[in-house]
Amino acid sequence: MEVNLGNPGVIKVEIMKKLFDYVFYRVYKAYKKKDSTPEIYATNILALMQFFLLLSALAIIRMFFDFTLPNRIFIILIIIFLLGVNWYQYGFRVDVKKFEGQWGEEDNTQRKQRGWLIVVSLISLILFPILIGVLKHNLGVI
Amino acid sequence: MGCLKLTYDYQEQGEKNDSLDWRVWVNPNADFLGVVDQQYNGSVPNDPTANNGLNWTDAAGGVISSFGLGTDISLYQITKGGMQVSLASKGAYVGAKAFGNTLGAAGLAITGYDIYDQGLNTSRTLDVVMGGVAFIPVVGWGISATYFVGNLITIGVTGQSIGDHIQGSLTGQNGSQSWKPWGN
Numbered sequence: 050m051e052v053n054l055g056n057p058g059v060i061k062v063e064i065m066k067k068l069f070d071y072v073f074y075r076v077y078k079a080y081k082k083k084d085s086t087p088e089i090y091a092t093n094i095l096a097l098m099q100f101f102l103l104l105s106a107l108a109i110i111r112m113f114f115d116f117t118l119p120n121r122i123f124i125i126l127i128i129i130f131l132l133g134v135n136w137y138q139y140g141f142r143v144d145v146k147k148f149e150g151q152w153g154e155e156d157n158t159q160r161k162q163r164g165w166l167i168v169v170s171l172i173s174l175i176l177f178p179i180l181i182g183v184l185k186h187n188l189g190v191i
Numbered sequence: 192m193g194c195l196k197l198t199y200d201y202q203e204q205g206e207k208n209d210s211l212d213w214r215v216w217v218n219p220n221a222d223f224l225g226v227v228d229q230q231y232n233g234s235v236p237n238d239p240t241a242n243n244g245l246n247w248t249d250a251a252g253g254v255i256s257s258f259g260l261g262t263d264i265s266l267y268q269i270t271k272g273g274m275q276v277s278l279a280s281k282g283a284y285v286g287a288k289a290f291g292n293t294l295g296a297a298g299l300a301i302t303g304y305d306i307y308d309q310g311l312n313t314s315r316t317l318d319v320v321m322g323g324v325a326f327i328p329v330v331g332w333g334i335s336a337t338y339f340v341g342n343l344i345t346i347g348v349t350g351q352s353i354g355d356h357i358q359g360s361l362t363g364q365n366g367s368q369s370w371k372p373w374g375n
Contacts, residue, residue: 080328083328084328084329086285086289089288090292090326090328093295093296093325093326094296094326096300097300100303101300101303104303104304104307118308121304124304128297128300129297132293132296132297140289175299179306179307179319182307182309183306183310183311186311186369187310187311187370187371187372
């Protein structure tokens with residue numbers, strides 16, 4: 050009997066998309082209580098998270114395989130690309146009601162745990178490359 | 192769902208020195224849902240064609256056809272406090288907020304890369320803090336945008352950032368260098 054398990058690449062992209070949708074939704078909901086335009090904050094925080102995820106991955110790879118960092122202009126282009134893609138995907142045309150239907154009735158304990166996970170992940174992702182930079186260039190210990 | 196005020200200015204249509212206001216319900220996509228009421232403003236306060244015998248379908252049809260014909264209708268959003276805010280002003284405010292917050296996010300991302308590549312100094316620390324400030328609700332985007340625009344102007348005029356000047360004045364050395372707590 051042949052079982053179709055689907056395309057693993059497509060499944061991974063779908064999981065990532067769902068994860069980004071969830072982060073957007075939670076940040077949107079958190080800012081909605083305090084600001085009239087929560088989509089601005091949610092979109093940019095998601096783009097920041099994606100950028101620092103890439104930068105952290107780069108920092109980990111460079112620990113084992115040393116190579117020259119790409120030009121700063123290239124990094125700026127990546128940042129503009131990420132901000133642009135997220136604004137296109139979430140800032141201009143997102144339907145929050147769809148996410149509300151998916152995660153609106155989430156269990157309270159699970160919601161709190163996932164909320165903390167998002168906060169800790171974001172702070173860790175930002176601090177990790179900064180810490181590597183300080184240890185390497187300021188303190189000279191690695 | 193929100194409430195919008197539409198003003199039809201007769202004077203601009205060359206008819207009268209009067210205007211007719213509608214308050215209508217719209218959803219977040221600005222789709223028209225229905226008329227709340229209408230108010231005639233002018234020399235004939237009780238104009239029977241304006242205030243009396245309101246037919247929602249006719250009024251809605253009038254609003255929609257006015258949109259379709261491209262007549263001069265000014266849009267206002269009626270806030271919870273009862274204030275009327277011009278949608279054009281609101282659009283400019285939201286645009287400035289989006290720009291300020293995006294500038295803060297981009298600044299934070301570029302500075303994160305710079306610290307990873309070259310280490311920490313006063314300028315990059317200030318940039319990280321101000322990038323973070325952009326995400327404080329309501330006022331943060333303004334503070335952050337002011338800092339980043341001011342910093343760009345400072346770099347353009349003096350060749351050094353605000354943080355470089357602060358570090359330079361404190362240590363008497365080149366402010367763009369990374370801090371070295373011991374040795375070099």
